[in-house]
Structure formats: structure tokens, C-alpha cells
Amino acid sequence: MERGPLRLLVASTLVNTLGNGLWMASSALFLTRSVGLSVRETGLALTVTALVCLVASAPMGYIADRRGPRGVLLVGLVALAAGTAALALVGSFATFLVVAAPMAVADAAQRAAKGAVIAGAVPPEKRVHTRAYLRSVTNIGIAAGAALAGVGLAVDTRAAYLTLIFGDAVTYLIAAAILSRLAPVPPTPARTEGPRLIALRDRPFLAFVVLDGLLATHFGLFEVALPLWIAHRTDAPRWLIAVLFLINTTAVVTFQVRAARGTDELSGAARASRRAGLALLVACCLYALSGTSGGALTIALLVGGSCVHVVGELWHAASGWGISFGLAPADAHGQYQGAYSIGMQLGQMLAPFAVTALAVGWGGPGWLLLGVAFAIVGGLVPPTVRRAILSRPEPVKASELQKS
Numbered sequence: 001m002e003r004g005p006l007r008l009l010v011a012s013t014l015v016n017t018l019g020n021g022l023w024m025a026s027s028a029l030f031l032t033r034s035v036g037l038s039v040r041e042t043g044l045a046l047t048v049t050a051l052v053c054l055v056a057s058a059p060m061g062y063i064a065d066r067r068g069p070r071g072v073l074l075v076g077l078v079a080l081a082a083g084t085a086a087l088a089l090v091g092s093f094a095t096f097l098v099v100a101a102p103m104a105v106a107d108a109a110q111r112a113a114k115g116a117v118i119a120g121a122v123p124p125e126k127r128v129h130t131r132a133y134l135r136s137v138t139n140i141g142i143a144a145g146a147a148l149a150g151v152g153l154a155v156d157t158r159a160a161y162l163t164l165i166f167g168d169a170v171t172y173l174i175a176a177a178i179l180s181r182l183a184p185v186p187p188t189p190a191r192t193e194g195p196r197l198i199a200l201r202d203r204p205f206l207a208f209v210v211l212d213g214l215l216a217t218h219f220g221l222f223e224v225a226l227p228l229w230i231a232h233r234t235d236a237p238r239w240l241i242a243v244l245f246l247i248n249t250t251a252v253v254t255f256q257v258r259a260a261r262g263t264d265e266l267s268g269a270a271r272a273s274r275r276a277g278l279a280l281l282v283a284c285c286l287y288a289l290s291g292t293s294g295g296a297l298t299i300a301l302l303v304g305g306s307c308v309h310v311v312g313e314l315w316h317a318a319s320g321w322g323i324s325f326g327l328a329p330a331d332a333h334g335q336y337q338g339a340y341s342i343g344m345q346l347g348q349m350l351a352p353f354a355v356t357a358l359a360v361g362w363g364g365p366g367w368l369l370l371g372v373a374f375a376i377v378g379g380l381v382p383p384t385v386r387r388a389i390l391s392r393p394e395p396v397k398a399s400e401l402q403k404s
Contacts, residue, residue, distance in 0.1 A: 005121040006130060008182050010137050012175040016077070017138045019171025021145020022164045023084070026152060030087075030161040031096070041093045047349070048097060052104035054345045058199055060105065061112030061338025068187040069116035069334055074176050076110030079103070081172035087165050108338065115337025119325060120185030125264050131321040132260035136253045143249055188331035198332055199339035204388035205327050206339070211384060212320050213343030214377045215273070218280050220351020221370065222248065222309060225359040226287065226302075233291050233363065236298045244306045251310040259314035260321070266389060269322025270382040272315040277378015279312030284371030288364040312374075319381070320344070327388050 031042045064072040083103035090096045122130050148167075152160040195201050227241045262268035286305030290298050320340065328336035358366035 005182060006133070008178055009118070009121075009130065009134060012178040013134050013137050014141045015171050015178065016175040017141025018145040018148075019084075019168035019175075021142040021147075022149045022152075022168045022171075023145075024142065025146040025149035026161060026164045029153060029156075030165070033156070034158045034161045035090055035092075035096065037093055037096065045093060045096050045100065049100045049104040050345060050349055052101050053108045054342055054349075056105045056108035057112055057338035057341050057345070058197055058335050059338070060109035061116065061199070061335035062197055062332075064109065064113035064116045064334030064338075065188050065332055066190055068184055069113040069120060070179065070182055070184050072334075073110050073113035073117055074180060076106045076113060077172045077176040077179070079106035080110065081169045081176070084165060084169040084172065088162050108341075111341055112334050112338035115324075115340075116334035117179075117182070117185055119328070119333035119337075121182065124325070127325045128260050128264045128269075128318060128321045129257065132257045132318060135317060136256045139249050139252045191331070197335060198329070199335045202327075202339075202388075202391075204384060204391050205336070207384050208323055208327070208381065208388060209339060209343035211343075211377050211381050212273070212316075212323075212340070213345075213347035215276060215280075215316050215374060216344045216347030217351040217354060218309070218313065218316070218374065219348055221280075221284075221355045221359065222306075222313075224352045225355040226306075228356060228360045229287065229291070230302065233360065234298050234302070235294055236290070236302055240299060240302060244302065247303070247306050248310050248313070251307070252314065256314055256317065259311070260318035263318040263322035266323060266326040266385055269319045269326065270385040271319075272322070273319035273381035274378045276312045276315035276319060277375040277381075279308050279315065280374035280378070281371035283309035283312060284359075284367045284374070287359070288367035288371075291364055291367075316378075323381075323385060327385075327392075 027046075028042060031037045031045070032039060037045065060072070060076075080103055083099055083106065086099045087096075090099055118127055118130055149164055152164045190196065191198070199205060222244075226244065230236050230241055231238055259272075263272050283305045286301050286308065290301040290305065293301055324336060324340035325333070355370065358370050360366075362369075
């Protein structure tokens with residue numbers, strides 16, 4: 001892999017995710033305390049924009065393929081900069097949706113286009129490695145942005161919130177400026193026969209997308225269910241929640257690239273998904289036991305569960321990249337990356353309700369049920385990938401069929 005493209009992708013990702021951290025840490029308080037939305041309106045507004053992004057993902061990926069992914073990526077980032085700055089004019093639920101809905105479309109475009117840019121600028125055997133490296137950088141950027149946002153949250157004035165928002169807008173423009181130095185990725189011509197959105201007609205691939213989305217609910221497990229579990233169903237100190245988040249972030253930054261080794265081929269990626277499901281099963285068992293223990297043992301179980309959990313997270317992320325790149329036709333990386341993101345978005349949207357109802361609401365049995373479900377879903381990925389390989393018109397290596 002050429003170092004030039006990687007350096008540019010890393011630099012733009014670091015800047016962009018720094019801004020993402022500013023927004024992620026401050027968005028809820030900005031909308032409620034500065035704009036004046038109710039908690040219910042805020043949740044509904046964020047859900048609606050997430051749905052818009054989900055629906056737009058594959059079509060925006062198709063446009064990236066046809067128009068050239070680098071150009072679509074740059075347009076998406078600039079549009080997000082304008083939309084973010086326009087949030088300063090929002091004063092009601094309706095005006096927020098007017099601004100946020102187009103932003104969701106732009107976000108879908110830049111996400112799909114970025115995947116296609118990686119596919120076009122990086123050799124096939126280095127794409128997963130690049131994704132893994134960028135995820136490590138993403139965690140650094142978001143953590144730094146969230147830390148900076150803490151200053152504005154402590155001040156808790158409209159001027160402070162607007163400063164964070166304008167800072168986020170500027171990072172989009174800087175990221176776009178950096179990526180403008182990347183060599184253009186040529187567009188691919190439209191197919192003369194058959195449907196245009198082939199990713200949405202590719203049933204084996206969509207089956208994988210659904211399974212991957214179900215596995216993605218583990219993010220809600222860690223971000224929503226576990227903090228509530230610790231606070232209300234164990235005797236562990238609440239400061240442990242922050243420690244576990246630190247462990248997770250540090251592990252992703254340190255080990256994501258290493259965990260992605262061997263997943264650049266479909267067979268290795270499919271096996272990684274199966275390992276991810278088993279790791280999540282072990283983590284859920286440890287979390288369940290923490291509800292019946294006490295003192296230092298509870299802390300040990302929660303720390304151990306979090307360590308195993310993040311291993312599953314690392315394998316799950318790497319497997320998704322390998323499979324989504326490996327199953328995409330050469331002329332449709334944009335729309336396949338967009339379709340792949342649909343599963344992740346669906347999983348993360350469903351996760352808060354599902355995991356809290358089972359883990360926090362039901363307790364130990366709920367944790368065990370979730371763990372078994374993760375293991376089953378992860379185990380279904382290899383046969384699904386084999387089916388997808390067999391459905392491809394291009395010849396496939398026999399080793400891919402045998403190993404997956």
C-alpha cells in the first residue's frame with residue numbers, strides 16, 4: 001500500500017472524528033438546554049435522522065460509484081460542514097429536522113464514498129488493514145473531541161455550545177481539504193442490464209448484513225446496558241463504568257490492527273465473525289455472574305467480561321470489513337459499503353431497547369440469552385458467506401469455500 005493515501009486518510013479521519021467527538025458529547029445537552037427540545041423530542045429527532053441515513057446509504061453509495069467516490073466524499077463533508085453550522089439557527093423540533101435530514105443524507109454519502117475510496121486507493125490485500133488502522137485513529141479522535149467538549153459542557157452556556165458546533169463544522173472542512181489531495185478514484189460505468197442497486201438484490205449479501213447488524217447490538221450492550229447493570233444490579237462502584245470505557249477505547253486503539261490480521265480473505269473474515277460470537281457469549285456469562293457476586297469478585301468479573309467483550313468487538317469489526325469488501329463487485333464498492341452500513345445502523349438502533357429489556361430487565365437469564373444469541377448469529381456467518389461465494393458469477397478459489 002502506498003503511504004501517501006494512508007497518511008491522507010489517517011489525517012482526515014483524525015480531524016473529522018475530533019469534531020465528531022465534540023458533537024457526540026454535547027448534542028443531547030445542546031438540543032435540550034439551548035434549543036429547548038424536550039427529552040422525548042430529542043430522542044425522536046435523532047431516531048428520524050438515523051432512519052434517513054439508513055435509507056439513503058445504498059443509493060448514495062451507488063452515486064459514489066457512478067460519479068467517483070472521492071468527489072462524493074468531498075461534497076458530503078462540505079455539506080455536513082454547512083449543515084452543522086446551520087444548527088446554530090435551529091429553534092424548534094421542526095427546524096432541527098429541516099437541517100438534520102439533509103445532513104443525514106450527506107452523512108450516508110460520505111460514509112459509503114469513504115469505503116469506495118479505500119477500495120479504489122488501496123490494494124485489496126490492504127483494505128481491511130486500512131480500515132482497522134482508521135478505526136484506531138477514530139477512537140483517538142472521538143476521545144479527544146469528547147474531552148474538549150467537556151470544557152464547553154462545564155460552562156453550559158449557549159455561546160459554549162455554539163463554539164463546539166462551529167468547531168465541529170470547521171473539522172469537516174479541514175478533513176475535506178486534506179482529502180482533496182488524494183488522487184481521484186475513477187467512477188465506474190453503470191451496468192447496461194439488470195437493476196442498478198444490485199446490493200439490495202443480492203440476497204446472500206443482505207443475509208450477511210442482517211447477521212452483522214444483529215451482532216452489532218453488542219455496542220448497545222456496552223454503551224447502555226452495562227452501565228445500567230453496574231449502577232442498579234451490582235454492588236460495584238459507579239466509577240468502574242468509566243474504567244471499563246477506558247479499557248475498551250484503549251484496546252481498540254492498541255489492538256484493532258492486530259485483530260484484523262487474516263480477515264482480508266473471506267474465509268478468515270467469516271471465521272473471525274464466529275469467534276466474535278463466542279467471545280460475546282463468554283462476556284455475557286461473566287456479566288451475568290457479576291450480578292450474584294460481591295466486592296472485589298464483582299469488579300473482577302466486570303473487568304474480565306469487558307476485556308473479552310472488546311476482543312469480540314475487534315473480531316466483529318474486522319470480519320465485517322473483510323466480508324463487505326470481499327463480496328462487493330469491483331464496480332459497486334460504494335453501494336455495497338452503503339448496504340453494509342445499513343446492518344450496523346439497524347443493530348445500533350435496536351440495541352438500546354433490546355439489550356436493556358433482556359439484560360437489565362431480566363437479569364442473569366437475559367444476559368445468558370443474549371450471549372447464546374450472539375454465538376448462534378456469529379456461527380451463521382460462515383455458511384452465509386459460503387452461500388454468497390457460490391452465488392457470485394466470478395470464479396472463486398476453492399480454498400475460500402473450504403476454509404469459510
